[in-house]
Amino acid sequence: MDTPHATRQQHISDANQLLQQFEQTGCNNEHLLLLRACLEYLPDEGKYNLANDLSHATRPTDLEAIAENLESALLLPLKARTRTPSGTPSPGREWDDEAPSTLSPDVKSEQATIKEKCLERDGHRCVISGIFERSWAIEHLPEESWQNHSSETVLAHIIPFCFGNSNSKNESKNSEIWEAMHHYFPSVPASAQLNAENINKPSNCMTLYKLLRDEFDKFTLYLEPTALQDVDNKYRVKTTKTVDFVARSLLPESGFVTLTAHSAAELPHPELLKCHAAVAKILYASGRGEKIEEILQELVSIQCVAEDGSTDLSSLVAVSLAAG
Known part of the structure; x- marks a missing residue:
C-alpha cells in the first residue's frame, strides 16, 4: 500500500x-x-x-x-560517463571520430538509425537553438538560410547511452547504477519505461547542436518542466553559472522551448528530462558538479582516458574526491 x-x-x-x-x-x-x-x-x-x-x-x-x-x-x-561519447554522426557522414571503438558494427548502425529518426522528429534541427542540421539544410533550404543558420548536429542521450548493455564490460557497473536509479528516480524505469535493454530509443534522445550537447552532458544546461509541460511539452531552458558563454548565446531569448514531433517518433520523455534537471540542480547546489568537472578535465589533460572509451572515469573521479 x-x-x-x-x-x-x-x-x-x-x-x-x-x-x-x-x-x-x-x-x-x-x-x-x-x-x-x-x-x-x-x-x-x-x-x-x-x-x-x-x-x-x-x-x-x-x-x-x-x-x-x-x-x-x-x-x-x-x-x-557522459565522457564516453555515444558516437552519432550526421546522416551521410563517416562515423563520428568520438565514437568508442569498442562499439560493435550493429550498435553503430543502430545509433545512426536513431539519429536519423530523431532528426526527422525534431524537424532536422537542434531542439534548443533551432540550428538546422547542415546536410539536410543544404538540400532543402535557400542558400542564405543554410549558410547562416545550419551546422552539424549530434544525438544527445538524456540518460547516458553507456548505461545500456551494448558493452558487456559495463554490465556489472550498470547493474549498480540501475539499482540506484530505481531507488532515487523510480519514475525512470516505471513511467518512462527505460532500462539497460532499451536505452537507445527516441524517448531518451534529442537532437542538439554539439556545443549544447556538451553542456547538456555536463549538467550545466538542462530543461526544466513548466506547468504547461504536460499539455504542450513546454520547458524552461536553464543553465548554471559555469555554462560556456557561446552556448549561452545560442539559447532562445524567451527562455523556453516547446518540443514538437514532426514524425511519429516519441518525444523525449518528461520523466527523463525531470531526472536530468534534478541531477543538474543537485550537482550545482552541492558544489560537487564543479569539483567533479575539474577532476575530469585534469584526467583528460594528463591523458588518463583511453581512446576506446573503456576508462572507468567514475571510479577515477571517486578516488580523486576521496583523496581530497
Missing part, C-alpha cells in the same frame, strides 16, 4: 532535522551539502527513499556512507 503524502513529507522533514543534528557533531560538510541537495531536488519518491535510508543512521559514518554510495552509484556515473 502506498504511503500517504503527509507521512512522506514528515519523513523527509525528519531527515532534514537529522542532518542538522549531525552537523553539530562535525560530520563531513560536503556530505551534508550533498544530502541536503538531494532531499531538496530528488523527486518525491526518491526523497522518501533517501529519508528512509537516513532514518537508520546513528553515527556520522553511517551518514557519510549513504552520501558516498549515492555519489558513487549514481551521480558520478551520470556526470563522468
Whole structure:
C-alpha cells in the first residue's frame, strides 16, 4: 500500500532535522551539502527513499556512507560517463571520430538509425537553438538560410547511452547504477519505461547542436518542466553559472522551448528530462558538479582516458574526491 503524502513529507522533514543534528557533531560538510541537495531536488519518491535510508543512521559514518554510495552509484556515473561519447554522426557522414571503438558494427548502425529518426522528429534541427542540421539544410533550404543558420548536429542521450548493455564490460557497473536509479528516480524505469535493454530509443534522445550537447552532458544546461509541460511539452531552458558563454548565446531569448514531433517518433520523455534537471540542480547546489568537472578535465589533460572509451572515469573521479 502506498504511503500517504503527509507521512512522506514528515519523513523527509525528519531527515532534514537529522542532518542538522549531525552537523553539530562535525560530520563531513560536503556530505551534508550533498544530502541536503538531494532531499531538496530528488523527486518525491526518491526523497522518501533517501529519508528512509537516513532514518537508520546513528553515527556520522553511517551518514557519510549513504552520501558516498549515492555519489558513487549514481551521480558520478551520470556526470563522468557522459565522457564516453555515444558516437552519432550526421546522416551521410563517416562515423563520428568520438565514437568508442569498442562499439560493435550493429550498435553503430543502430545509433545512426536513431539519429536519423530523431532528426526527422525534431524537424532536422537542434531542439534548443533551432540550428538546422547542415546536410539536410543544404538540400532543402535557400542558400542564405543554410549558410547562416545550419551546422552539424549530434544525438544527445538524456540518460547516458553507456548505461545500456551494448558493452558487456559495463554490465556489472550498470547493474549498480540501475539499482540506484530505481531507488532515487523510480519514475525512470516505471513511467518512462527505460532500462539497460532499451536505452537507445527516441524517448531518451534529442537532437542538439554539439556545443549544447556538451553542456547538456555536463549538467550545466538542462530543461526544466513548466506547468504547461504536460499539455504542450513546454520547458524552461536553464543553465548554471559555469555554462560556456557561446552556448549561452545560442539559447532562445524567451527562455523556453516547446518540443514538437514532426514524425511519429516519441518525444523525449518528461520523466527523463525531470531526472536530468534534478541531477543538474543537485550537482550545482552541492558544489560537487564543479569539483567533479575539474577532476575530469585534469584526467583528460594528463591523458588518463583511453581512446576506446573503456576508462572507468567514475571510479577515477571517486578516488580523486576521496583523496581530497
